[in-house]
Every structure is written in C-alpha cells, then in structure tokens.
Amino acid sequence: MLDADVEVDRREFTVRAALHVAPGERLALFGPSGAGKTTLLEVIAGLVPPRRGLISLGDRVLTSTVPPVIALLPWQRRVGLLRQDPGLFPHLSVRDNLCYARTASPSGSELSALASVLGIESLLSAMPARLSGGQAHRVALGRLLLARCDTLLLDEPYTGLDASLRRTLTDLVGSLIADRSIPAILVTHELPDAQAFADRLAVIDHGELLQVGEPNEVVLHPASRRVAELVGYLGFVPSGDKMAGIHPERVTPGAFPDQGLVLTGVVAACRPAGAGWEADLRVGEATITCRLPDRPPISGEEFAVTALDPPYFGSDGNAATDTSAEGALGRPEQVHR
C-alpha cells in the first residue's frame, strides 16, 4: 500500500494531493502539462521535500513532516521512478545499465526474456550513445523493472514509442505489477495511455486533485466542468439552467430522445478524422465538435445529433444532480479541497 498525503510548494502554486494505491493496483495520474504530476512523483521518490506531508509504503514511513520527522533519502526508499529523461549511464553498456541496481541479479534467461519483450535484445552490448530516444527509454524501463523496487512510479513512460510498442509495454508492466503485487503510479497527459494502464484514474490540474475514480466513470461522469474539459469534452451547451458537456465521441447522428440530449444545429465545418468525420456543429450560441461515421450535410440545412447520456454541470461548474447524469457506474467520487 502506497499512501501519500502531501503539500508541495511550487513557484506558481501549491500541489496538494492525497493518493492511496493498493498493492497490485495501477493508478494513472492524468492532467495537463505543468499540473504538478511529476512533482508528486518526485516527492514520493524523495527528490523534492514536501512542505507538509506523510508518505508511507507498506509498513515503512518514507516521509513525515510531523514528529517523529522522517525524510528517508532516495536510495533508502526502494521507490522505482522512471523519469522522462532516461538517464542511462553513458560509461556502461546497455547490459550493464540493465543490471545496474544491486537488487538486480537477473538470470541470463530473465534478462534476455525482458530484453526481447522490450525489443532491445540486439542492443545489449551497445553503448547508450548509440541508442535512439525510444530505445534509451526502453532500456531505462527495463533497468527499473529489474531493480525490483517496492513501488513503480512511471513518468510519461511511453513518450516517443509507437502504438504497438505502447500496448506491449503496457501489458508487460501491468503483468509485472500484478505478479509482484506492488502499487504503481503512471503519470501521463495522454488519456488513452492512462485508460490503457490504470485501474483508477486521478485527474489533477493546477496542483489540485480534482477527481479520482474508475477511468470510465471519470470520463463518462466528470465531477466538474474542468475535469470534463481535461478528459476531452469540447463543447458545452445550455440545457435548462444547466450546461450539458458534449464529448465528440459520444455523439451519434439522428434524434434519439430516449438515449440522451438531442441537439439540432448547422454544420459550420467538417474534416476527415480517422475512419470518419469530425464536424463543428453550431447549436444556438454554442459550437460543439462531434465525430461522425459519415460526412454530415454542409449545405446549411438543420442537422440533428444525439449526445449520448451527457453529464450536466451547474452554474458553479460542478456536476449537477440529474437523472440523466446518473449512469450505471454511480456517482463520481468528488475530492474536496
């Protein structure tokens, strides 16, 4: 169990968060750049001191700012942190980098199995200066996995990797976390990465933890308008005294009042997107973006779409109580400041 309840001062704002990750659980920390995600990981790893906080891992207290004051040094924590900068040792070969940690004593077959999953088996005797950015990143991930830490903190681990490798690595990391039954946190600003990795999703913005919940629940029932914006809701249209959040991918052409909110408007622009089309629809004052399977009419005629079971937000920006906002997954877990 990894528990971290911390406040960290940054230049522009204070990062406040309480995270609880169970053994074998995978938490994704999702938010825009500069939201304080990396800072949180660095605090847990002991690289940045918190102003106030209590961090414990299993039965060990890593940091405590209340007496007895404890601040274990990074090398005493057994916290595995994968940073965005791979930080390979330039004087050691890939093999020596992989086996750097003293806790890493892989058998030959274990090493070659991991290297082949990571796609670096032909690079074991190469020096880091010869590697591409993506290769260096994979070596750094391998080094961390072999170090057998008590928890894994991954900071944007899939930067610069193609989609199939991302999937492979997500599966590999996921199964290792389950095998070793250790808590893990993934930091990312890409929602698909977070969803693919995590059991639970924590949305952070401007140093504040806005919502923690199952990934699907957070995306379908954002606790606030800000969370909705972060998870991809591009349009907000008034509906009574509330605002409905419209996610481009949860819009279907045609009027189906029993499935959600029917919107009628004029197509302002449309462009090909993936296997379908993305259209900007002007609905009254608001403009919403929606993904459609076929090209919508652009002749200026009225075009109806249905936003499937959209979330509603009150004037304070928080999710409004509405029958249509209550999905099968229940109410979102709101984090109060």
Place this chain on the structure above:
Amino acid sequence: MSWAASPAAAAGGAVQGEEIPGPRRPAGRGRFAGGQPRLRSASTVVSVAGAGIVWLALLGPVIALLTNLSWSAIVNSLTAPGALVPLAVSVESGLVTLGVLLVVCTPLAWMLARGKLPFPRVWETGVLCSLLLPPLVIGLLLVFMVGPYTPIGELLGHFNLSATNTFLALVIAEVYESAPYYVLGAQAAFASVEPRLEQQAGLLGDRPRRVFRRVTLPLAAPGLAMALSIAWARAMGAFGAVIIIAYHPMGIPLQIYTTLQETGLPSALPYALVLLVVALPLPLAAYIWSARAGRRRRG
C-alpha cells in the same frame, strides 16, 4: 560568375587549386577514405597549412633541443657520477606531490563543482589567487609561511622536520605550484558529470559513496587524468618556488640551472631532454586513455 557551372567553369576551379571530387581524385588517396579528413579545397589546404605552422612553432623549442644535441654530449652528461640523482629526486617528489593533490584537492574540487560550499565565488577566487601568483613569489611567501622562524616551522621542528632545503620543502613547493591547475581541472571534470545521473544511481538504491565510485568517478576519470597530468608537468618543471625554499635536494630543473651557470649551455641541454622524456609519458598516457574512454562511450 555563378556556381551554376559549365564544365569549363569546373576546370577553372581546378586551376585555382580546387580539387574536383569524384573520379579525378588521385588514386593514392584511397587509403585515407573513411574517417580521414580529405584535402578538398583551397581553403582546407590553407587552414591545414596554417595549423601546421602554428604546431611547428609551438614545437620549435623541442626541435631546437633535438637538433642541438649530440650523442656524445648526452652520454658524457648522463654517465657523470651522480648525474641521475636529480632525476630520481624529481620523480620521487613529483609522485609524492601527485599523491598529496589526489588526497587533498580531489574532495575540494568535487565540492566546488557540486556547489557544496557556501559562498562558492570566494572559494574559487582563492584558487585563482594561488594560480595567479608567480612561482617565484610563491617561493618567497612560503619562506614566511613555513620557514624555520615561523609557527609552522617551529611545529615542524618539534618533529625534527624542516621545510627549508629538504625533500619536504621540495614537495611543498611543487604542491603549491601545481595544485591550482589540478583543482581547476578536476572541478571541470566533476562538473561535466550530470547530477541527474548521480540522482538516478541513488534512485536505483546506491548510497552516495557507491554513487561516487560507480558513476561520478568513472565519468570524471578522463578529465581527472588530464588534470593530474597537467599537475605532474607543473611539478616536474617546478623551478621558481623550488629555487627559493628547496635548493637542495636538487631536482632536474635546478640541475639544468646550475649546470648552465657552472659549465654553460651545451652541457645543460641533455638534462632538458631527460626532463622531457621523464615528464612526457604520464600526460601522453592520460591523453590517449581519455581519448579512448571517450571513443568507448560513443560506442
């Protein structure tokens, strides 16, 4: 005339000394292909020639030394009774000096490089001061610092030691002449090691001392070796401070000086060759080794 050249223009270029790449390249140059810079154009020729002139000018004294030596002079000087004692003195004191620098100055250089000291500018200015003092002045001031009538001199006297005209005095003079070069070089070597790598080693469970041994030291080693070899050259050639506080025991630089005073220029030259031959291998080895370390790291 534009570069959109007709064959005639290309031929004109060749007349101006430009070499046309391709089939017209002389066949004999083929063995330099791959890696060796090729003389491609007039400007390359000029710049290589210029560099060669500067290099030869720098080597001028060495060339003069080699052209003015005769085998008989070398044999006569070096077979004279006690002729090689100064060589032994220089090498011994030089090695002791290197040991002192390694033990005393390496931690200082590391702390300077990592900003571990309060008011870093003050510390760096101090090192620069000792670099800027002329060796002769260092010698004079050392007399006032460790001479027989100073507190330090008296303290040494209690242990039956003296820092005047002794091996100890020679080492002290050599340390003072070479230390700033080593400190500044070693500081630069440590500063070139990225702190993030040390942090990374810590995250992988290494305590600070192991981080130093496994990451900091190997990465700084080529730079440290260069700094040490420069310090070695300074120590071997130390003269200004040495002549003031350590006239005896006589090392090679003083031997050259006294031979010059007593028997003239030609008989002093063989000792200059000895100094060169003895002092050169260490810097050369350090240079070759650090170049190889760099190549290895690049893969």
